[in-house]
Amino acid sequence: MNQVRKRVAFYTLGCKLNFSESSTIARQFADMGYERVSPDSEADVYVINTCSVTEHADKKCRQAIRKFTTKSPNAMVAVVGCYAQLKPEEIAQIDGVDFVLGAADKFNLPHLIGNDAKKTKVKVYSCDIDSVSDFFPAYSTGDRTRSFLKVQDGCDYHCSYCTIPLARGKSRNMPISQIVDQAKAIASQNVKEIILTGVNTGDFGKSSGETFLELIQQLDRVEGIERFRISSIEPNLITPEIVDFVAQSAKFLPHFHIPLQSGSNRILALMRRRYRRELFAERIELIRSRMPDTFFGV
Ligand code: SF4
Numbered sequence: 001m002n003q004v005r006k007r008v009a010f011y012t013l014g015c016k017l018n019f020s021e022s023s024t025i026a027r028q029f030a031d032m033g034y035e036r037v038s039p040d041s042e043a044d045v046y047v048i049n050t051c052s053v054t055e056h057a058d059k060k061c062r063q064a065i066r067k068f069t070t071k072s073p074n075a076m077v078a079v080v081g082c083y084a085q086l087k088p089e090e091i092a093q094i095d096g097v098d099f100v101l102g103a104a105d106k107f108n109l110p111h112l113i114g115n116d117a118k119k120t121k122v123k124v125y126s127c128d129i130d131s132v133s134d135f136f137p138a139y140s141t142g143d144r145t146r147s148f149l150k151v152q153d154g155c156d157y158h159c160s161y162c163t164i165p166l167a168r169g170k171s172r173n174m175p176i177s178q179i180v181d182q183a184k185a186i187a188s189q190n191v192k193e194i195i196l197t198g199v200n201t202g203d204f205g206k207s208s209g210e211t212f213l214e215l216i217q218q219l220d221r222v223e224g225i226e227r228f229r230i231s232s233i234e235p236n237l238i239t240p241e242i243v244d245f246v247a248q249s250a251k252f253l254p255h256f257h258i259p260l261q262s263g264s265n266r267i268l269a270l271m272r273r274r275y276r277r278e279l280f281a282e283r284i285e286l287i288r289s290r291m292p293d294t295f296f297g298v
């Protein structure tokens with residue numbers, strides 16, 4: 001007789017990095033024999049991958065938990081990600097939650113759940129964010145045309161309004177050779193486009209002694225990938241060399257998403273951003289001088 005496969009559903013809030021990580025955790029569950037289903041379906045495990053930037057993160061989280069436990073009262077509910085790292089105790093008090101996993105433990109979820117049955121006591125795995133130095137590789141699959149590839153995690157900038165450094169830890173990355181291997185794995189699944197994703201993507205290289213320019217130069221040579229995009233990059237980290245490389249590359253698209261945050265130098269200073277509006281304008285002009293048809297997202 002065929003064994004009934006357990007079902008896992010994901011509800012992901014926040015950024016592309018979260019989507020790449022949910023997709024990676026989903027593949028871990030698939031390797032353990034789980035079937036992935038929509039969060040609108042009945043499931044045996046629901047994973048809520050949270051964001052700390054989302055307004056009313058707790059409200060969204062509570063609503064999702066209520067919805068899932070109403071639909072499938074015996075399902076396990078795991079809350080992971082940035083909000084889980086920042087407020088584990090707050091989440092643990094919400095009725096129906098079985099697991100709360102912070103930044104260091106979220107990739108252990110399939111292993112921790114194992115074949116556990118729902119219990120009354122919630123398990124909380126949280127860590128001191130300053131001690132997090134591992135980089136967990138991730139990329140999204142399931143969309144046949146493109147994949148979000150995580151190249152960098154964490155941030156050392158400490159902008160005054162941002163909780164990301166507290167939720168994701170210090171800036172770190174995998175060596176380029178391993179990221180190239182991941183890009184080849186994505187290409188082998190017939191995906192044609194990769195979007196390079198990170199918290200502070202342009203800060204790539206801190207932990208491997210490499211540079212973002214070297215990363216894009218080497219990714220450009222991966223066969224089977226026809227298009228690359230850089231998801232978001234701080235203006236102060238866009239160098240003339242990066243712009244020149246993208247301009248001559250057949251694969252890197254003339255597409256830049258550059259956070260501005262404010263046009264006021266006083267506000268930018270209060271935000272502790274690492275540029276002023278003159279630098280922002282100068283980088284836009286630099287890019288436009290090399291690639292007049294560039295698409296800018298701000
Ligand atoms: S660079 Fe971005 S992620 Fe880093 S602290 Fe500033 S706003 Fe937050």
